[in-house]
Amino acid sequence: MHPLNKAKKWRKRLIEISFITLGVAIAAFAFSFFLNVNTIVIGGGSGIGVILADLFGFDPSLVILILNVFLLILGLFLLGKEFFIKTIYGSLAYPVFVKIFDCLYQWLQVDFSAQALDMVLIIFFSSIIMGFGLGLVMKFGGTTGGTEVGQKILMKYFHIPLSTSLYFLDGIVILGGLLFKVIDIELALYAVVFTYLCGVVIDSVVFTGINKRAVYIISNKNEEIKKDLLEKFERGVTSIRVVGEYSKQDREMLICVLSISEYYRLREIIEDYDPQAFYYSVRASEVRGEGFSYDK
Numbered sequence: 001m002h003p004l005n006k007a008k009k010w011r012k013r014l015i016e017i018s019f020i021t022l023g024v025a026i027a028a029f030a031f032s033f034f035l036n037v038n039t040i041v042i043g044g045g046s047g048i049g050v051i052l053a054d055l056f057g058f059d060p061s062l063v064i065l066i067l068n069v070f071l072l073i074l075g076l077f078l079l080g081k082e083f084f085i086k087t088i089y090g091s092l093a094y095p096v097f098v099k100i101f102d103c104l105y106q107w108l109q110v111d112f113s114a115q116a117l118d119m120v121l122i123i124f125f126s127s128i129i130m131g132f133g134l135g136l137v138m139k140f141g142g143t144t145g146g147t148e149v150g151q152k153i154l155m156k157y158f159h160i161p162l163s164t165s166l167y168f169l170d171g172i173v174i175l176g177g178l179l180f181k182v183i184d185i186e187l188a189l190y191a192v193v194f195t196y197l198c199g200v201v202i203d204s205v206v207f208t209g210i211n212k213r214a215v216y217i218i219s220n221k222n223e224e225i226k227k228d229l230l231e232k233f234e235r236g237v238t239s240i241r242v243v244g245e246y247s248k249q250d251r252e253m254l255i256c257v258l259s260i261s262e263y264y265r266l267r268e269i270i271e272d273y274d275p276q277a278f279y280y281s282v283r284a285s286e287v288r289g290e291g292f293s294y295d296k
Contacts, residue, residue, distance in 0.1 A: 017142040023136030024090055032105055034126035036060055038114050042191050043170025045146035054182045061099035071149040078153050079286055089294030090146030092254030127197035135205025170195055202288050212284040213263040217254040219277035227267055229256055257287055
């Protein structure tokens with residue numbers, strides 16, 4: 001590998017590790033300062049930690065660490081070495097940060113319990129904070145371990161989709177909190193709301209910055225539109241042959257990916273050239289390639 005490319009690779013890896021560490025710390029802060037204090041069982045390793053802490057007085061960070069180590073070993077045998085390597089850092093860093101913030105919470109002597117704050121505010125802010133932290137971790141290719149290992153195992157061996165297995169595993173943990181009377185129905189419902197809001201925030205963080213639109217155009221002025229896209233926007237265009245099932249006519253469809261501001265400019269151009277043009281756009285959740293993920 002060329003020394004310059006090697007340096008870029010290490011720089012990229014350092015940036016990834018830095019943001020994963022920041023994300024893990026933010027998620028651990030939300031757990032220690034809001035969830036653990038209020039015995040909110042949210043699912044995953046964190047939820048199991050809350051349950052065992054309430055039942056037996058175990059240190060939640062120790063429970064999470066032991067669970068993550070067990071799942072890491074299980075993942076190594078069932079999912080392979082590559083998954084193990086990608087998972088190990090966040091899996092071990094998360095319980096360490098949980099312990100740090102648990103100690104910090106006690107040292108600061110602050111009160112974020114339901115006796116001092118409204119539970120709705122606790123759920124709202126903790127879901128945003130944890131969602132932001134976990135979103136950063138996922139955006140840069142990391143994980144905090146826990147039930148994600150279980151999700152991957154269920155998908156690989158039982159072909160259960162990740163989203164389904166997520167709700168299934170988290171649901172089991174929340175149900176366990178109910179059965180062992182760690183939480184009541186009200187707290188269980190709060191946990192469900194937390195899980196939903198946290199997921200929304202995670203998605204928004206993971207896809208932040210990917211503010212692009214994929215545009216599909218069928219027009220009688222395709223050549224003019226194509227020329228403007230190539231020359232004025234300096235964007236690539238793909239042409240494909242399509243058939244209208246109603247008209248049975250062969251047509252040419254243009255496909256391109258643009259930023260939001262470019263899309264609005266293109267819309268005006270299309271309307272000027274061909275007011276009868278058929279076009280639509282969809283949000284591109286991820287775009288890789290020249291002009292987007294690296295320079296032209």
